[in-house]
Amino acid sequence: MALLPEVQNHYGKLKFYINGRWVESESDQVYEDVNPATGEVIAEFSSATDGEIEQAVQTAQAAMSSWREVPLRDKARYLFDLRGKFEEHFDMLCRVLVQDHGRTIGEARGTVRRCIENIESACSALLLLTKGDYVTDLARGLDQALYWEPRGVFLIITPNNIPMHA
DSSP states (O other), rough: OOOOSSSSSSOOOOOEEEETEEEEOSSSSEEEEOTTTTTEEEEEEEEEHHHHHHHHHHHHHHHHHHHHHHOHHHHHHHHHHHHHHHHTTTTHHHHHHHHHHOOOOHHHHEEEEHHHHHHHHHHHHHHHHOEEEEEEEEETEEEEEEEEOOOOOOOOOHHHHHHTTT
């Protein structure tokens, strides 16, 4: 069985993206990411320190207030741009997934396609979640308004077998 050409032999030590910039972890807990087909180390990554986690959460919470002010059209544009990047780099993303996770190329294509479908769902959900509902005459002299608003920051931990579905 021939191996797919690798996207990159080694990605180096991976960094965290916090507050709009890439930062190296201060943690001394460093792990190796191994290509399951070859056994070669393709990257190193650190476990985040408590301070790095706190900084990432605080930064995300601070960004929520400005994100609330972004017009719906612009939010949708960000998501559509993300979808476009997944389409543009579809083959490379599939090969990275094979290299990193050991999936077959067919499984990787299905996974990346599913990620694109998730982004498309998020694009359409923007309209549904921000519309708000208004019910008149819920009871005599009583109307009801329902508005969807973001609650805040949350963390997603994806299972090892579907790492791109975040």
